[in-house]
Amino acid sequence: MTVVEIPQAPGPIEPSLRIRSTRVYRGPNVWSYEPAIHLVLDLGVLEYYPTHALPGFTEALVELFPGLQRHSCSRGREGGFIERLHEGTWLGHVAEHLALQLQQEAGHDVRRGKTRGVEDREGWYNVIFAFLDESVGLAAGELAVNIVNHLVQNNPEFDVEAELERFHNLVQRKAFGPSTQAIIEEAVSRDIPWTRLNGASLVQLGQGVHAQRIRATMTSRTPALAVDIAGDKNLTVKLLGSAGLPVPKSDVVRTMEGTVEAAKEIGFPVVVKPLDGNHGRGVCLNLQNEEDVREAYPIALAQSRRGVLQVESFVTGKDYRCLIIDGRMAAIAERVPAHVMGDGEHTVAELVDITNADPRRGYGHEKVLTRIKVDDAARELVEEQGYAMDAVPEAGVMVKLALTGNMSTGGISIDRTMDAHPDNVEIAEEAARLIGLDVAGIDFICPDITVPVRESGGAICEVNAAPGFRMHTHPTVGEPQFIAKPVVDLLFPPGTPSRVPIVAVTGTNGKTTTSRMLAHVMKGLGKKVGMTSTDGIIVDERLLITRDASGPKSAKMVLQNPRVDFAILEVARGGILREGLGYDRNDIAIVTNIQNDHLGMRGVKSLKDLADVKQVVVEAVPRDGFAVLNADDPYVRRMRHVCRGTIVWFSMDAPDSRVRQFIDERCVRGDRAVVLEPTEKGEMIVLKQGRRSMQLAWTHLLPSTFNGAARMNVANSLAAAGAAFAAGVPLHDIRQGLRTFTTSYYLSPGRLNRIEVDHAEVFVDYCHNPAGLDLLGEFVDRYVAGKNRAQRVRRTVVVGAAGDRRDQDIREMGELAAKWFDTVIIREDENLRRREVGEAARIIEEGARAVAADGGRATKIVTVLDELEATTKALDRARPNDVIVICADKHARVMATVEERTHLATPGAHTQEEQPGDPDFSPDERFASAEEDDAAAEAVTPNPADTQG
Structure with missing residues (x-):
């Protein structure tokens, strides 16, 4: 064990840990391959007090957060971080691990982090840690700093429990619902990129022309007309009834007297519910007489958006939810209303508290089960069953606290997917087809789902658009059903793409011209190119925004555009340092050169520092991707060590130079290259793959080179040709694109x-x-x-x-x-x-x-x-x-x-x-x-x- 030597402290221990700056990286960055939060922490006097110099600090920290004992840290084994605490580590490092642990306790599986000292600033540290939700990650970092300060010196005004509760409330507000989360997890497992489009459940899956959107379980392919029909319960019943499907008798009403008259005509018992309601709100069941209907009317009316109610015959039996996806039955759950089981010892109220103490229960949709709510309606229902809230039910007696089986009112679910009779499955599938929903929840009321409803009695009482998945993915009893798979299959059938090719172009000079050359080549193939540059955002040769658009926000705008099927993104140093790349990976990375520019800014003091920033795009190349690198630039040449894909070199050097010898050796080992070959007629651009060489074009015949005089555009042409070659563009189309690209203001504004x-x-x-x-x-x-x-x-x-x-x-x-x-x-x-x-x-x-x-x-x-x-x-x-x-x-x-x-x-x-x-x-x-x-x-x-x- 190596114990950190305690430096001479200039003053007494104080809670002096401070956040000096905060940065959010939303994609690969200079610190991490994944999204991360970067805090610059100033330890102040705590720089002189590592953890083993703070009496009781480690013990108090572990008591508050025992999960830290599982952190391996640099030791690579569980408990490694605790060892570091006892040996002595600095509090910036502690804040990093605590920020990760806070997110893990909130249900976010994040593990990566690092802490490094800030050069030339004693006591300042770069603290980097992963996040899943940006606001949650930022809150975790801030709370971690406050807790560390509190443990260093107790602050009576700082309530740890209250702060943790506030943090978890934030997590609950920001978290996706179980349905959305299930679909996202399935998409991630298939390498389908996703982007949250608002603070709720609107999510884009895929990129560009392949993008699809979901909001909860409603998809881009859900017909709006079908949603309107499903939202009109009376129309739904009529349509299903006209097709011969079993439905209850029903009528639409707008007044109390109309409701009473409709109930008499249909025949008691009846159900009164809002015509446009959801989640079982305002549904009043088993109304036996006129007085019950009058009492139910204001309850249902309060939950109706348009003031219209539906009265229908009360169908007795169990409540089943059939989930239909793309016309096929995906899962069936029996929904049991909120209830408690008597044990002969506890009162009804105590049984509710015991049931709600189940860690699976939470508020709303935050967990797999919802807490049972005891309101006036629940108390009345308990009284109707012959009990009071302070009564002790006999052992084994079920006391209902709600009539409807909705999960949102505290009900539970039992998986019945494998039990349903084929006739009932066929009826449910036909109902979804009639309404026109791609994802539908068919509510069956019948004595037993294993028996055909046409024989046992029963009916479809409702068809739901955007049905919840929670009862199927996390049933209280039975096996969970992986229903997100057919939803993602619906949006992205197996074998269909979800990503558009992304080419990232960086370097000091030549980025924009190279991007435009490549875009011109791809346009000749009929591609709808989305391009970002320092001049703006261009989609299919239309300038959408005029500004410096070489950052991650602009990249996201292009990847969200539904016309784009090929993305060329200019990536500048500033955007990488500020927010990272803004996407997870690029298929092709181009690095033109590393020259003297922007030095002395944002910690970039040398060409090596600048190269370290720009090589992020090379690090973001996957194994099946390509990096187009300038072999003539030593800083770019070194980037080959961080590239996981295939390298395409380009060089202006003479054939007998050391650089060309290096390229020839690399090509034999699998790399590719674009080089110049001098001939009697001029310079020829040659593509090399393995031992093969393919002539492309004379440099002096390319308009952008001004008869070969513009050597920078010769180099840019080589880079563009290499990227097009890597993208699989035929040589004829590469040649044609370069021969027709000019430096006119309309093709290349502001560039020669x-x-x-x-x-x-x-x-x-x-x-x-x-x-x-x-x-x-x-x-x-x-x-x-x-x-x-x-x-x-x-x-x-x-x-x-x-x-x-x-x-x-x-x-x-x-x-x-x-x-x-x-x-x-x-x-x-x-x-x-x-x-x-x-x-x-x-x-x-x-x-x-x-x-x-x-x-x-x-x-x-x-x-x-x-x-x-x-x-x-x-x-x-x-x-x-x-x-x-x-x-x-x-x-x-x-x-x-x-x-x-x-x-x-x-x-x-x-x-x-x-x-x-x-x-x-x-x-x-x-x-x-x-x-x-x-x-x-x-x-x-x-x-x-x-x-x-």
């Missing part, structure tokens, strides 16, 4: 969109980090060289940076702008992200001027904070053959501004002197060479290097 203004070429791109700007500058260099122009081409960039990036990253944007472009126009994002106005622009300018003074390309640097003004300035100074790159923040507005100039700038409409001017530049600057620019305050030393074709 080209437009010509006054014979100058303008590229609009959502470039927001140094790696992206470096690729963009390289593209311009290749693009200009490929044009083979005789005259010098001036290059202008409009550049900005997100204010939440590190100063060094913002400065690097300026450095790269000055490295690749002649003129740098610096703007700021609309959202300054907690920086002062002009602060980010100043840092960019510092970097640009430093590089320009050190021999960089830039000869002019201007700051224009407003994005549209900066765009206008860049366009105003353009001359024919110039290349202008606008790194846009709000690309839609920028494109609108550029498009407007294309209508104004008609060729030949202006002379040289009449061309639109820029007041911040000299009048002749449009047509001046870079060397002749006015050496104003913004000018810097020009670079003598001159790029020509």
Whole structure:
């Protein structure tokens, strides 16, 4: 046994455990493969008091929660956690186990958790634990912290029992009913995903086009008309009677006098009940005379939503519920009204208390049986049987406390599924078909279900839509029936899919373009693609929401859309850190690259940290799935170690490189690859599987690559092709998709969109980090060289940076702008992200001027904070053959501004002197060479290097 050494405490013991932050992960995340709650706990002075340094703490904790003795903890055996408590462990670890135990005692089978120290914060701990219901898990975490503090130092105002009762009441409010829970458990056993759509029992099973919904036992396939018919008891009786099925005589009434007259006409004894009631509420049975009917009238009327009652003949016999699913009998239960059995010792009231003490009984539908309620009606019924509540019934005597056998009024059930006569089963099935319900509860009253009702007497007294399953799944007597299976079979017949293919795309750069390329390929196959990206949510090429939709909530919206049969989800770092993935797994994961962006944010301090976050999508790949990984990136290459599925590599490296040798070795072992093969005619994209190679397309013939100059889009094409190949798309369709995908604003808004203004070429791109700007500058260099122009081409960039990036990253944007472009126009994002106005622009300018003074390309640097003004300035100074790159923040507005100039700038409409001017530049600057620019305050030393074709 290793006992933790007690550190020197700076002060006395205090209940100082505090929750500093709370986060809910609703899917795979950086801590766990499953949904989890993440608390950051501050131990305060308790950091210096592990459990063995707190006298009596462990004993008091175990006395309150003996279930902790079963926790294995890191020891891997039962009782391991108790050993840790005696040896000494910190209270954040205790809070983790206590949060799990509280949920387990509430009936939620959760076991996974971990506690890790927060880097650079002494006494702070990351506490992660699993949950089934989000609100219950959060309440468990908060209560666990409060209980730990209470055990450290007794708080007289903190009542543990009252807090536990409040917690269990919350669990009861949030829990599914037994019927819904049974269906969900069956769905989970078949790997059918489910999502709760509200705080009650509305649940979606499956995803996208395969989705089905249930509310309790009502399904997506339950006809609304059939529900209305079943809700009208009079109409139900008439329909069944017209088909020759045994039903009682009945009539519909609206007044007390009408009720009395109907009872006389039908003949006593009668039943009075609400026409549109349920759960047996307001049903008054065995009314022998006119006075009984008058007394029953207000009771039934109080439970009627429309003020309409039904009077019917009283059929004697036992109460049976026949459950019919998809036209077939699934289960039969005999319902016995709430009662107690005399023992010759206890009063009726004491017998009720003894019966209600059964742990199977609870309030409402929270448990398999409902507590017996003693009200005025129950007391009257007891008196009619010759007893009072304080009387002692003889041994073996049954005293009823309700007339109806509903489980919701405290009744019990006896399974009779195997006992029913085939004729009675046929009658029940025919009744369900006549009403039109896919799931129906047929209420039979007859002397014995084993004898045909046509011979013994009896009738169908009611047909119920959305019948409860509790009496069948948890009968008081007899074998439970697994009736959720035929319900799930009804919604998802064996062999039918419940999931849509999910492709998760992550990385620093290229995510959106790769997603759009793949979506274009799948669209060519006729797929209804649901896609999330930083631009919004798109379903079947229709933009539904415009916003940054790269998080888990957007993913859920796509997977709930009934048109989607293929999902492509862009997954950003922020969403993973904030809430996890939002779904349980993805069939294909694409990781484009890991570059310098978002460092220093939310604990991500290095490229390795960033890779650890983004590899969550690779960890979410199942064994029959695929991970499309960039072999050229060492951080992405390492992700192969966490992938359970097949890897599809893509690489831009030369055939004789070490990376390609690595890929060839992996392909022999079962991996796949998409690579480039140089030929005399250009680069060929080649798919490799095992030892086979298949030619796909020339890179220079793909419009998105601009004759091969846009190397980032060559890489994106490789990634998209690899994912399509993994999804089973034929090579011809992959080829056709890539050949027809362009970077027009309509197919790829904000991603290398080209437009010509006054014979100058303008590229609009959502470039927001140094790696992206470096690729963009390289593209311009290749693009200009490929044009083979005789005259010098001036290059202008409009550049900005997100204010939440590190100063060094913002400065690097300026450095790269000055490295690749002649003129740098610096703007700021609309959202300054907690920086002062002009602060980010100043840092960019510092970097640009430093590089320009050190021999960089830039000869002019201007700051224009407003994005549209900066765009206008860049366009105003353009001359024919110039290349202008606008790194846009709000690309839609920028494109609108550029498009407007294309209508104004008609060729030949202006002379040289009449061309639109820029007041911040000299009048002749449009047509001046870079060397002749006015050496104003913004000018810097020009670079003598001159790029020509």
